[in-house]
Amino acid sequence: MLLGPALLVSAVLFALGVAGVLLRRNAIVIFMCVELMLNAVNLTFVALAQRLGVAGQVFVFFVMAVAAAEAAVGLAIILAIYRHRQTLNLQNINLLKG
């Protein structure tokens, strides 16, 4: 597998994730974009592990575990917000401000 294309793909995926987080309003979509960024990083780890050793691949499992935990907590929070406010548009969820 070629390193260059792999890194390019992961960079594109990461940029898409960032753009999604910045531009979208729906909490679930933003959440998915965060996952996308995590997986872009995973792809980088795996790609570089070929050259730099197995530690990168091990790290991917850690990231996956953390992402799973995060998904559980995050989805729970989103669910709670939705029950409370009947919306997931983040522009309407702005009570904490100075």
Next chain:
Amino acid sequence: MPGSLLDALWLVPALPLAGFVLNGALALTRPGAKRAVSLIGVGVLLLAFAAAAGAVVAFARLPGGEPVVQRYWEWLPVGDLQVHFALQLDRLSAVMILVVTGVGALIHLFSVGYMHDDPGYARYFAYLNLFVFFMLMLVLGASFPVMFVGWEGVGLCSYLLIGFWFNEQINADAGKKAFIVNRIGDVGFLVAMFLLFRATGSLDFGDVFSRAAGTFPPGGALITAITLFLFLGCTGKSAQIPLYTWLPDAMQGPTPVSALIHAATMVTAGVYLVARCGVLFALAPVASAVVAGVGALTALFAATIALKQWDIKRVLAYSTISQLGYMFLGVGTGAHAAGIFHLATHSFFKALLFLGAGSVIHAMHHAYHATHAHDDAQDMRNMGGLRHQLPWTASLMWIATLAISGLPPLAGFFSKDEILSAAFAQGAVRPIWYAFWAMGIAAALLTAFYMTRLMLYTFHGANRTGEGARAHLHEAPWVMTGPLVALGGLTLAGGALNVSPLFGGGTWLHRWLEPVTAAADRLQPAVELSRATEWALVLGAVAVAALGIVGALRLLKPEALVPARLAPPETGLGRVLWKKWYVDELYDAVLVRPVMWLSREVLWKVVDARLVDGLLVNGSAVASRALGWVGSRLQTGEVGFYVVLFVIGVLAVLGAAVR
């Protein structure tokens, strides 16, 4: 063992300090323990006198009369400034410590009787002991800073003792006045110290005086400034024009305090300082002329005020100011021995006069207390004829009166005559001294007059105390008359210290002080007078004194006086003198009120209320609130906005890292 007695020099100031600590502890814990307080208070003074006498005797046996400096510890090692805590015994401080501890012990003893019924007895003796400690530091210090500690310390004790009965506003005010006026003078002392250190690189007496002649050109601007600043300090401490106004008010303190601090010892500190720095003043003829001129002017000015005072202690206070003026005339003329001689004799007869006045006030106060009258126990118009009730006090005070007037063979005659002769002799070199001499003679006339007036009104004529109170007047107990008798003896014999060759004497004090004054005398040689001139001066001075006394006896009519509450108000010149030439009012209008106005209208209402409170305190609060408001605008509550900022931040950090 002369050496060991000199090694014990530290005991001289340490004993009164121990007395202060013990009496202070008693004052806080057991204020009723009067017997212990008296024992400690008077005992430490007697022991200190013994230690001082021992040290002086041991010192006198050493050949040459060089100063003995005892260094105890490094006190202020700051860069080039190395000040040791050191005591110095030389022939000048020897005279001073004997006067301070000797007269001090007698006055402490007198206080045992005078203050006996006072609830603050222990506190009083604690302060009095502390004062003696600081006074001894002042005269024993081997450098300007150590002396300054004593200088400030006596000022503090003076404040504490003037305001001793502080629950009356007038007493507390008098204490504050003394303290603040003295502060003005102390600034002069400090500035002089700074200048001296810059010029000579040292503050030890020995170094400064030995380097002075090589450092300062005679009559130069710098040495003139230094000596004038020193003299400013002296005018504060020794109550000379223009800073004398605190001393009459200091009479609000207990009478023995007036005798010890405000007549015999503390106020002479300025004379001591000028004599101590005789070399510096000899290098600055202008400053010497200022010292002598201010002295002569003060002597005359204060004497005029004393003519019309009714409070017995105020007469004595102005008399003290006047006599201090004589001392400054002496030391300013370069006749240091004469000035110190008058300092010593004055401390005898003025302490006697004050303690005598204390004895009178004591009797008057008891009489009025017994009859529940509310008349003024210090007003001479309420006295009269007291010689029948207080025979000892009356005769002893007459001795002191004749001495201060300058009649031979009493102590004051010799010392005052020597100062006036020296001033007259100096006139041959610098004619302005003839004017100073004339002022001195005029003051001598007034001195004889107002002192005779005091005696006439107090002890002679009919008694004006009041029918009921008269029966309660009585002589003071022995513990008070004893010191009076001792001081009377000193007043009679004190002149023997320095009898001039004119009367076959050997000017013992003059020769004793020679090692101290020699350097100054070389720079400013004394002018010799012919025998005939000296005789003429002496006879003239005695004639003037006699004229003053006889004039007072002929002109004043004690029979015509009425008690104070019935007395008509003064008119004309008498009113001006009674009001002290309105100097206090002048200072009040020119200095006190403008300063108060400046403090209230500018410093308080503008600088403090507007600038400090308004701009700095409230302003910083407003500024931080504004900054907080700006910061709070960033917290919009919209997550998207935060993320945008977050990404911008990350990109900025990454960009910085890459570059």
